[in-house]
Structure formats: structure tokens, C-alpha cells
Amino acid sequence: MMESTFTINGRIWIEINGEKVLGHGRIELLERINTSGSIRQAAIQMKMSYKQAWDLIKHMNTHFKSPVVISHRGGKGGGNAIVTENGLILIQEFHQLHNKLKEFLKAYKLEMPS
Amino acid sequence: MMESTFTINGRIWIEINGEKVLGHGRIELLERINTSGSIRQAAIQMKMSYKQAWDLIKHMNTHFKSPVVISHRGGKGGGNAIVTENGLILIQEFHQLHNKLKEFLKAYKLEMPS
DNA sequence: ATTCGTTATATTTTTAAAAATATAATGATA
DNA sequence: TATCATTATATTTTTAAAAATATAACGAAT
Numbered sequence: 458m459m460e461s462t463f464t465i466n467g468r469i470w471i472e473i474n475g476e477k478v479l480g481h482g483r484i485e486l487l488e489r490i491n492t493s494g495s496i497r498q499a500a501i502q503m504k505m506s507y508k509q510a511w512d513l514i515k516h517m518n519t520h521f522k523s524p525v526v527i528s529h530r531g532g533k534g535g536g537n538a539i540v541t542e543n544g545l546i547l548i549q550e551f552h553q554l555h556n557k558l559k560e561f562l563k564a565y566k567l568e569m570p571s
Numbered sequence: 572m573m574e575s576t577f578t579i580n581g582r583i584w585i586e587i588n589g590e591k592v593l594g595h596g597r598i599e600l601l602e603r604i605n606t607s608g609s610i611r612q613a614a615i616q617m618k619m620s621y622k623q624a625w626d627l628i629k630h631m632n633t634h635f636k637s638p639v640v641i642s643h644r645g646g647k648g649g650g651n652a653i654v655t656e657n658g659l660i661l662i663q664e665f666h667q668l669h670n671k672l673k674e675f676l677k678a679y680k681l682e683m684p685s
Numbered sequence: 686a687t688t689c690g691t692t693a694t695a696t697t698t699t700t701a702a703a704a705a706t707a708t709a710a711t712g713a714t715a
Numbered sequence: 716t717a718t719c720a721t722t723a724t725a726t727t728t729t730t731a732a733a734a735a736t737a738t739a740a741c742g743a744a745t
Contacts, residue, residue: 462587462588463585463586463587464585464586464587464589465583465584465585465586465668466583466584466585466586466591467581467582467583467584467672468581468582469579469580469581469676470579470580470581471577471578471579471580472577472578472579472580473576473577473578474576475578477580495690495691495692496691496692497690497691497692505733506733506734506735507691507692507693508693508694508733508734508735509733509734511692511693511694515693528691528692528693529691529692529741529742530690530691530692530693530740530741530742531689531690531691531692531740531741531742531743532690532691532741532742532743532744533689533690533742533743533744534689534690534691534743535689535690535691535692535741535742535743536690536691536692536693536741536742537691537692538691538692554579554679557675557679558581558675561671561672561675562583565668565671609720609721609722610721610722611720611721611722619703620703620704620705621721621722621723622703622704622705622723622724623703623704625722625723625724629723642721642722642723643711643712643721643722644710644711644712644720644721644722644723645710645711645712645713645719645720645721645722646711646712646713646714646720646721647712647713647714647719647720648713648719648720648721649711649712649713649719649720649721649722650711650712650720650721650722650723651721651722652721652722
């Protein structure tokens, strides 16, 4: 008699006033902006439209007290974007939180019928 | 200086071979089928279409070794649906798991910049 | 002043998801 | 056997999301 293999999976995110402002996708976006210095490049890497990426950034920038990304247009390379100190801290905190969740999920063994 | 109030929220679900088979929505559906004895009534209560509910049940029934819902058509009342013993156990286990997650989320205090 | 690639934004088009609709099958009950 | 509300399923229609397209603004570099 074979057992079905159950896997528990989970996600966490951060809300402000009940509205989601930070999750896995946005964190990855911030990281890619941080390494590429470009919203467009980050969007391409994540296979999302520039608009989608820009909307997410705009949403974060308006919901956190201080912005997470600062962008400039024109000039060398056409423009650029950088993740603020604040944004970098958010990334780190989120990873810590996610690691704790992974520990939690790993620790909890599920007893379920097939 | 006012602090933004961050809330950590999260969800867990169960996968079989990487495919989601059980989450909050399906659990609620099972519970409502259990109390109403009807797929249709459960669907109405959750403001979803009968088709949507039925697809979810079909998916669960085919992915778990033994079915979670057994339905009958015709007869008194036009038909009915019952949650199996197996399904009831799944509901309980899922609630236990979710409660543990809530404890986890409550315990973890977030230190984030505004 | 022209070029360049990017940011910023609006508009249009396409696609996918959801909802709505329709219909057959069912079997206890009257 | 005619009725009933439901299950089970297919098909159509509607809606919402996503993608694509277009365009202006920008400023360093040439």
C-alpha cells in the first residue's frame, strides 16, 4: 500500500492597513532592480511588462513612508533606478521572515489519510 | 513621528507532487457541503458558481486516494452530497495546521523601517 | 542640437478567467 | 408516470486581467 506524499507549502506577506504591500514577487523585483539598476531590465528578467513592474514600485513607494526605489530618467544609459537603504532593509527582513516560515513548515509533520 | 503598522499575514496549503490540492477555499467548501449536504448550496453560500465548486470537488476526489465528497443525484431533494470520513479528517488536520501558522505569525515581531 | 535607452504614462488589443446559460441524467416521492 | 431539486456536463457570453503598443519626457554624452 503506497502512501501519497503530502507537502505543506506556505507563503507570508506584509500588509499595511489590510492591504498587501510586500510579498515574494515584489521582493524579487527589488532585488533585480538592485543588481541591474534598471526597472526595465528587472521586468524583462521576471518576464513581466515594464508597466506591471512600474505599478508595483509605485504602489510600494506610495505605501511605505519613505520610498523603496528612486528612479531617474534621461542621461547616461537613458535613466536608472536604485533601491533605497530602506528598500534593502525590507529585503533582508523579508528573507529572515521567510526562512522562519520554512523552518516552521519543515518542523510540522502532517498526519493525513490517503 | 508615527509608525506605520505592518501586519504579517500568511497562508498554508497542501500539495501532492507539487500541485495544490487543499487550501482555505476548498476547506471552507468541504465544511459547507458537510453542513448543507449540497454542493449547490455550498456554492451559493460561497458566492461561487456550481461549476466552480464541482470542479474543485472533482479535483480533490481524483487527487486523494479516497474521495472527500460523495454525491448522489436524483431522489429526495433532487440529490445530495456528503463529506466522507476522509474529508472530515482533512478538515481537522488543516485547521490544526492553520492554527499553528497563526501562532507562528503572532510570535514573530517584525522590525521594519517606515 | 541630435542621439540614446530609459522612465513614465495612456491607450488599445489580446487573452484568460469567470460567469452565465442550457441541458441531460437521476431517483425518491406523490 | 409526472414532478422536483439536484448532480453533472457542455457551451456560450461576459468580464477582468494581462499584454502589447504608442508616445512624451528626460538629461548625459557626443
